[in-house]
Amino acid sequence: MLAWKSVSVSRMGQEIFSDISLEIGQGKIVSLVGPSGCGKTTLLMIAAGLIDADSGSLECDFRNPAMVFQEPRLLPWKRAGDNMAFGLAARGQRRADFQHRIGALAVTLGLDLRDLDKYPHELSGGMRQRVALGRALVIEPDLLLLDEPFSALDVGLRQELQDLMVRQISDRGLTAVFITHDLIEAARISDVIVVMDRHPRGIVYQHQMSGTPGCRAERDIFNEVGDLLAVPVVARAFGAQDTDRL
Amino acid sequence: MIGVIKGIAVYFWSVWGALVGLFLFVTLWETGHAVYGDFILPAPADAFARLVGFIRDGSAISAASDTAIRAIGGFAVSGLIGSLVGVMAGLSMTAARAVRPVVTVLLGIPPIAWIVLALLWFGPTGMTPMFTVIVTSIPITFAGAVEGTRTLDRELEDMARIFRASRLRIFVDVHLPHILSYLFPAWITALGMAWKVAVMAELLATSDGIGARMATARVNLDTAATMAWIVAVVGLLLAVEYLVLEPLKRRTETWRRRPAGQGSSAQMRRM
Numbered sequence: 391m392l393a394w395k396s397v398s399v400s401r402m403g404q405e406i407f408s409d410i411s412l413e414i415g416q417g418k419i420v421s422l423v424g425p426s427g428c429g430k431t432t433l434l435m436i437a438a439g440l441i442d443a444d445s446g447s448l449e450c451d452f453r454n455p456a457m458v459f460q461e462p463r464l465l466p467w468k469r470a471g472d473n474m475a476f477g478l479a480a481r482g483q484r485r486a487d488f489q490h491r492i493g494a495l496a497v498t499l500g501l502d503l504r505d506l507d508k509y510p511h512e513l514s515g516g517m518r519q520r521v522a523l524g525r526a527l528v529i530e531p532d533l534l535l536l537d538e539p540f541s542a543l544d545v546g547l548r549q550e551l552q553d554l555m556v557r558q559i560s561d562r563g564l565t566a567v568f569i570t571h572d573l574i575e576a577a578r579i580s581d582v583i584v585v586m587d588r589h590p591r592g593i594v595y596q597h598q599m600s601g602t603p604g605c606r607a608e609r610d611i612f613n614e615v616g617d618l619l620a621v622p623v624v625a626r627a628f629g630a631q632d633t634d635r636l
Numbered sequence: 637m638i639g640v641i642k643g644i645a646v647y648f649w650s651v652w653g654a655l656v657g658l659f660l661f662v663t664l665w666e667t668g669h670a671v672y673g674d675f676i677l678p679a680p681a682d683a684f685a686r687l688v689g690f691i692r693d694g695s696a697i698s699a700a701s702d703t704a705i706r707a708i709g710g711f712a713v714s715g716l717i718g719s720l721v722g723v724m725a726g727l728s729m730t731a732a733r734a735v736r737p738v739v740t741v742l743l744g745i746p747p748i749a750w751i752v753l754a755l756l757w758f759g760p761t762g763m764t765p766m767f768t769v770i771v772t773s774i775p776i777t778f779a780g781a782v783e784g785t786r787t788l789d790r791e792l793e794d795m796a797r798i799f800r801a802s803r804l805r806i807f808v809d810v811h812l813p814h815i816l817s818y819l820f821p822a823w824i825t826a827l828g829m830a831w832k833v834a835v836m837a838e839l840l841a842t843s844d845g846i847g848a849r850m851a852t853a854r855v856n857l858d859t860a861a862t863m864a865w866i867v868a869v870v871g872l873l874l875a876v877e878y879l880v881l882e883p884l885k886r887r888t889e890t891w892r893r894r895p896a897g898q899g900s901s902a903q904m905r906r907m
Contacts, residue, residue, distance in 0.1 A: 435794075438798050439797075439798070440794050440797060440798065455798070456798070456799070457795070457798045459791070459795065461791070463791055463792055463794075463795040465792065465809060465810060465813075466891050466892075467813040467814075467889075467891040468809070468891070476796070476799055476801070476809075477799035477800070479805075480796070480799050480800050480801035480802070480805055481800060509890070509891045510891075511891070511892075525799070529799070535798075
């Protein structure tokens with residue numbers, strides 16, 4: 391279980407959010423959606439242990455968290471394979487022990503084995519994000535933190551990587567927290583959608599999706615997003631023009 | 637293995653390109669000689685012949701080794717001090733603020749002023765050029781180290797921390813390569829300057845080394861010998877840069893370079 395308990399954070403005298411509580415159950419994929427600046431990323435950073443809350447506490451039963459960011463954040467001076475192995479090497483594992491695992495995972499993620507010998511600048515954006523996903527999955531995490539991992543990719547590629555990720559999450563029985571500003575994306579791949587807003591600050595709505603992530607029909611997804619946007623607090627969080635666009 | 641051979645071949649091919657530029661320069665020199673005559677600008681062949689003469693009688697080797705010890709020794713000291721202090725200054729904003737004006741002042745003082753000071757302090761010894769090299773190149777290596785450290789990528793560091801990298805690993809794998817990519821150009825600039833400053837200081841301060849030989853040649857109005865010594869200095873500089881620093885830089889920065897021929901196509905491929 392991962393739980394934020396009445397967590398408050400402020401930076402440079404400005405409150406980012408206060409008194410937020412959220413609990414994420416074992417094996418669930420939870421999406422945090424909302425306008426930028428509502429504190430989604432900060433919430434994730436607290437879970438990752440990169441930011442300390444000013445007050446409140448974090449309860450985390452997971453021992454092995456991994457994270458994928460909006461940018462791949464690969465080390466430009468390391469080959470793709472070594473980048474994927476970063477987490478394993480940091481845990482003191484020897485190259486010979488994980489070499490095979492890296493190769494196998496790379497193939498699953500749609501990478502060519504030759505790509506592992508390339509430097510990040512020689513790979514396309516989609517390839518780099520696959521490597522970043524591989525770096526997170528290869529340490530066999532129990533909790534996956536995803537900060538808009540696909541928002542920089544074009545539509546077709548985004549969907550392919552979403553499916554790939556949802557499959558990996560369900561195959562491994564992972565718990566995942568997924569940040570996005572795209573309700574459709576959230577509805578496609580998560581069990582629970584948590585809507586955050588700036589005014590009022592914090593979590594304004596939680597929605598339990600029906601069906602299984604990654605197995606929903608497109609029409610059901612659109613229907614459910616439509617229903618969700620009919621809720622006044624959700625509509626306000628996404629703004630009138632966003633509702634029109636959707 | 638094949639990669640290594642290919643790497644060497646590519647390297648020598650790039651040296652070949654540099655040689656073309658060098659020959660063009662010699663051609664210009666020859667033209668200058670044809671126009672102005674022996675006294676103003678002796679023919680390249682004469683200068684090289686003189687240099688060969690100096691090499692034969694051993695004076696070139698001893699002069700060059702004196703100068704090299706001063707230039708490279710001074711460069712090594714300034715590289716070490718400048719880089720270390722620069723990294724420390726880059727890590728702390730306060731230290732950076734405190735040291736920056738000092739560096740600006742140091743950069744503003746012309747090398748010739750340092751030579752005068754060093755002459756007063758050390759007299760006509762080898763320490764004078766060495767000291768001058770150290771103080772003139774420290775600001776360069778320092779500035780490189782500060783810039784490299786200040787531009788460290790916090791996002792990469794966050795990533796490394798999430799994957800539970802130790803502080804040592806974060807430094808070696810995340811910070812050091814970045815800092816080095818700033819330090820190498822600074823080191824190369826500093827080394828180039830070290831030779832020039834060492835020769836200049838020798839010319840005014842010492843009785844040995846290439847600079848002192850040039851002073852003698854000037855007294856004797858021996859332009860060919862002067863040119864010969866200039867060629868010797870430049871040759872030494874090129875040798876150190878292309879045989880030591882440049883290959884080292886290539887080795888440590890393969891991640892910046894695209895392998896010949898496949899770079900852009902690999903980048904163009906969508907996924």
